Each structure stands twice: as C-alpha cells, then as structure tokens.
Amino acid sequence: MPLKESSLDPLNAVRREIIPAGEPWMGSLKQGQRFRIVDLEGNQAIDTLFYSSASLDERYSAQDTIRAQGNIYLTAGTRLLSNEGNTMLTIVADTCGRHDTLGGACSAESNTVRYAIEKRHMHSCRDNFLLALTHWGAKYHRDIGKRDLASNINFFMNVPVTPQGKLTFADGISAAGRYVEMLAEMDVTVLISNCPQLNNPCNGYNPTPVEVLVWD
Amino acid sequence: MGVGMAEGAPYWMLWDELVVGGAHWSGLLRRGTTLRLTDVVGGGNVSALFYNYEDRLERYNMADTLKAQHTAYLTRSCVCYSDMGRVMCSITDDTCGWHDTLCGLTNAAMIRSKYGDARYQERRNEYHRNAYDGFLNELGKYGLGKRDLAANINFFSKVTADDEGNLRFHEGHSAAGSYVDLRFEMNTLVVLAACQHPLDPATDYRPREVRLTTWHSRPAPRNDLCRTRCPENERGFRNTEMWYR
Numbered sequence: 001m002p003l004k005e006s007s008l009d010p011l012n013a014v015r016r017e018i019i020p021a022g023e024p025w026m027g028s029l030k031q032g033q034r035f036r037i038v039d040l041e042g043n044q045a046i047d048t049l050f051y052s053s054a055s056l057d058e059r060y061s062a063q064d065t066i067r068a069q070g071n072i073y074l075t076a077g078t079r080l081l082s083n084e085g086n087t088m089l090t091i092v093a094d095t096c097g098r099h100d101t102l103g104g105a106c107s108a109e110s111n112t113v114r115y116a117i118e119k120r121h122m123h124s125c126r127d128n129f130l131l132a133l134t135h136w137g138a139k140y141h142r143d144i145g146k147r148d149l150a151s152n153i154n155f156f157m158n159v160p161v162t163p164q165g166k167l168t169f170a171d172g173i174s175a176a177g178r179y180v181e182m183l184a185e186m187d188v189t190v191l192i193s194n195c196p197q198l199n200n201p202c203n204g205y206n207p208t209p210v211e212v213l214v215w216d
Numbered sequence: 217m218g219v220g221m222a223e224g225a226p227y228w229m230l231w232d233e234l235v236v237g238g239a240h241w242s243g244l245l246r247r248g249t250t251l252r253l254t255d256v257v258g259g260g261n262v263s264a265l266f267y268n269y270e271d272r273l274e275r276y277n278m279a280d281t282l283k284a285q286h287t288a289y290l291t292r293s294c295v296c297y298s299d300m301g302r303v304m305c306s307i308t309d310d311t312c313g314w315h316d317t318l319c320g321l322t323n324a325a326m327i328r329s330k331y332g333d334a335r336y337q338e339r340r341n342e343y344h345r346n347a348y349d350g351f352l353n354e355l356g357k358y359g360l361g362k363r364d365l366a367a368n369i370n371f372f373s374k375v376t377a378d379d380e381g382n383l384r385f386h387e388g389h390s391a392a393g394s395y396v397d398l399r400f401e402m403n404t405l406v407v408l409a410a411c412q413h414p415l416d417p418a419t420d421y422r423p424r425e426v427r428l429t430t431w432h433s434r435p436a437p438r439n440d441l442c443r444t445r446c447p448e449n450e451r452g453f454r455n456t457e458m459w460y461r
C-alpha cells in the first residue's frame with residue numbers, strides 16, 4: 001500500500017479540534033481547503049459522511065466512488081464522488097494506506113443482530129449521526145435526517161474482502177499519528193462519528209480521540 | 217387464480233409479469249410471499265432496492281447486510297437486512313450463485329457516454345434508459361426521492377475484488393433462465409430497474425428483460441436455511457418477528 005505524506009504544517013492550520021472518543025463532530029469546508037483527520041492513538045475508526053453544503057441531497061456515494069476507481073479501498077488519489085457523480089473531495093495524503101467504505105456505521109439495531117440483543121443500549125455511530133444532524137439542521141434551518149444517512153466512509157478501518165467474496169472486520173492497519181488528508185473540491189459539510197464500538201476490533205476494543213485540522 | 221397466471225396454474229401462485237429490458241418497476245410484496253426474478257435470455261442485470269412498506273424510512277442497508285453475514289455478495293441462504301436490524305427478505309433459492317452488492321447503478325451520463333444518445337423522439341419506447349432515473353421515477357410515486365436512494369443490489373451480476381481490492385466484472389455470469397427467489401419476511405416496497413450493470417463492458421445498449429413470478433410461501437420456519445445460516449440471522453429474524461407481533 002503506497003503511503004503519501006503531506007507537507008502542510010499543523011501550526012498553520014486555521015482550525016484544529018480534538019474529537020473525544022465516541023462523540024460526533026460536524027463542520028464545513030470551503031472549496032480549496034484541506035482537511036486532515038489524525039488517528040491520535042491508533043486503530044480508531046472514524047465514520048464519515050460528506051454533503052454538498054449548497055444542496056444537501058448531493059452527498060458522498062460509496063458505490064459511485066468505488067466503481068469509478070475500480071477498487072473497493074480508499075487511499076491517496078481516491079476521488080470521493082457524490083451521488084451526482086461529482087468529485088466532492090480528493091484524498092491527497094494518506095499515511096495509513098487504505099480505508100473502508102463498505103462496513104457502514106454501527107447502530108443500536110445492527111448491534112442486536114451482530115452481537116446480542118442486550119447490546120442494543122450501547123452507544124453507536126448512528127446515534128451520533130442522528131443527534132448531530134438533528135441539532136445542526138435545527139440550528140441552520142436545514143432539512144436533514146435519517147434518510148440522509150447514506151453508506152459512509154470508515155477512515156482507518158480495515159475491512160478486507162477476499163476474491164471469494166468473504167468480508168471480515170480485521171485488526172486495524174493504522175497506528176498512532178497516522179493521518180488522511182483531503183482537498184475539498186466543492187463546499188462540503190462533514191459529519192463524523194468517532195466510533196464508540198466496543199464489540200469488534202475496528203477500534204482495537206478501545207475507542208480513542210482523534211484530531212481534525214483545516215488549512216486554507 | 218392469480219393475475220396474469222396461465223390457466224390451470226396452482227392456487228398458491230399469485231401473479232406474474234414481464235419487465236422489459238431497460239424498464240423500471242415497483243410494487244408491494246407482502247410477508248409470506250416469494251418473488252422469483254428470472255433472467256429470461258441470460259446476461260441480465262436487475263438493480264433493486266427495498267423499503268418497509270409501512271415505514272419507508274426503513275430500507276435495505278448494504279453494510280448491515282454484508283457485515284452481519286460476513287459476505288460481500290448475495291446468494292442462497294443470505295438475507296437482506298434493513299437499517300433497523302430486521303430481515304426484509306431471504307434468498308431461498310438461486311441458480312446464479314452471485315449477486316453484486318457493491319457497484320451501484322447506471323445513470324444518464326454513463327449511458328450516454330457508453331451507448332450514445334437515443335431519445336424518445338426518435339426511438340419511441342426503445343429510448344435509452346438508466347437505473348438511477350428509473351429508481352427516481354418509481355420512488356416518486358411513493359413520496360420518496362433522491363435522498364432515499366440507498367446503495368442498491370444488482371441481481372444476476374458478479375463483480376469480485378482481488379487481494380488489492382481491484383474490481384473485476386465477470387462477463388456471461390448469468391445463464392438464460394437463471395433465477396433467484398426472494399421470500400419476503402416483511403411487507404416490502406420493491407423497486408427494480410432492468411438495466412445493464414454499470415461495469416458491463418458490452419459496447420451495445422442491450423438491457424435484458426426479467427420475469428417476475430410470485431407465490432404464497434410462508435414465513436421462515438425454525439429450521440429455515442436462511443435463518444440458521446449464522447447466529448446473526450437468528451437475531452435478525454427475531455427482530456422482524458417482533459415487528460409483526
């Protein structure tokens with residue numbers, strides 16, 4: 001997996017924020033801005049969705065993205081496409097190597113299926129997504145909700161698919177300090193859940209904080 | 217006697233219908249009925265989405281379907297999960313062996329660039345159609361729209377990923393007459409588009425027809441193949457059964 005570093009200096013970032021383990025984050029990027037997510041302590045899955053700020057019904061599309069590049073993994077050079085076929089962001093640096101876009105987000109309901117009925121009450125990415133969208137929509141008077149939760153990206157998560165079609169959640173290939181950096185090709189709104197899942201190796205069974213940075 | 221069934225068809229048959237190549241279709245399949253999709257001439261593709269008929273905010277979820285069953289594709293014994301942890305339908309039979317879940321659907325720009333322009337004005341109902349617009353057409357009839365388009369299934373198409381993740385479309389995967397049976401565990405709004413797969417390398421526009429055949433089946437018994445495929449599916453069926461209590 002080819003790794004690509006960025007030359008941008010965190011000291012010049014116009015925005016730097018820590019997202020605590022298990023919490024949501026929303027933010028906006030202007031076209032031309034760079035957006036970096038840092039896996040501070042390693043093996044932390046970061047469930048992410050992108051929306052066109054101008055028109056929220058244009059949004060990240062996992063299927064369009066993997067079909068256009070002919071590959072299921074995301075890495076440096078990947079163009080993150082919308083459901084309209086437009087490039088929303090391009091991954092310009094990646095020191096992890098590959099990222100998942102098939103595994104989706106955990107939810108209370110899928111936890112009952114995947115692990116046990118009594119796991120329903122554990123914190124989940126969909127709870128983060130729904131709550132963040134609801135508050136954000138109310139604040140900015142935008143109509144957005146559950147129907148807008150399309151298939152997401154899981155940065156730093158490792159979901160290998162074999163040529164025979166078997167799909168597994170495997171131990172992470174990320175490590176402390178690894179990052180992925182994107183160039184916004186349009187004005188985008190970012191929705192993140194810093195995944196609280198404790199039942200599989202996607203977070204190394206220990207969810208940890210991550211950092212997001214924005215450069216002009 | 218069922219609607220559109222041949223005279224003398226067994227009483228448990230419901231209806232049957234031919235969806236012509238390129239066309240879109242939608243309808244209600246109730247819990248306890250089975251829909252057979254038949255690739256009549258071979259080499260077909262059917263893009264599909266599912267919605268809970270009573271609560272259309274609940275819909276087929278690619279990721280939850282794949283990760284619960286540790287598979288990247290669908291075949292006999294697999295089920296399709298909603299985003300609410302329920303089994304919407306089960307694949308009780310399949311003579312094709314692999315149905316694509318990853319690659320999405322065709323859109324107008326793609327069809328134009330691959331196959332050229334073919335408008336209604338010149339071609340009448342032979343005009344070139346695409347699955348994205350077909351889905352929007354059907355969804356619009358139920359008050360749904362662009363925001364409700366989730367990641368779809370492509371029945372009859374096989375696309376594999378190699379160890380580096382590179383996709384490969386398998387030509388000639390579906391033989392003439394191959395079929396897949398979907399037993400519905402929930403009252404489900406089924407949306408279909410009989411359009412070519414977006415990675416189909418064929419240079420000619422030739423979407424194939426698909427036959428829909430339906431019959432009364434039964435909800436999954438205790439020892440059902442799909443229910444017992446994995447502990448995850450046992451719990452998924454439990455969640456579905458709670459919805460109907």
